[in-house]
């Protein structure tokens with residue numbers, strides 16, 4: 576149920592920002608994922624801020640949260656995870672899809 580509501584919300588957001596097309600072709604860490612995490616997470620989770628004791632700056636710091644399922648858990652607001660970005664709207668659905676595709680392809684440092 577909550578997933579359904581969330582996807583309606585994402586649809587609206589996509590219309591607002593005019594990104595109805597979502598290409599997940601050739602997604603790479605350096606080309607796509609890093610910027611999404613930088614823009615949405617570093618203000619609380621780079622090494623300097625380290626909110627909640629969580630640093631996800633750079634590939635090596637992010638990878639353990641990929642492997643544990645926490646990255647997907649927080650951005651998709653799954654049960655048992657704190658929704659991220661904290662107290663802010665979810666990431667754009669297209670950005671979530673890119674992260675999912677990157678993880679499905681092995682979450683490479685590419």
Ligand code: HEC
Nearest residue numbers: 615616619626627629640645646649655656657659660661
């Ligand atoms: C405004 C500050 C802020 C932003 C932006 C933010 N976080 Fe967080 N995050 C926190 C705080 C504070 C905690 C620890 C308390 C909590 O879990 O709510 C936390 C906890 C976490 C945790 C552990 C939560 C768990 O349930 O185990 C992860 C993983 C995480 N954040 C990832 C992210 C990611 C990925 C982003 C970007 C999409 C992000 N955060 C954006 C403040 C933030």
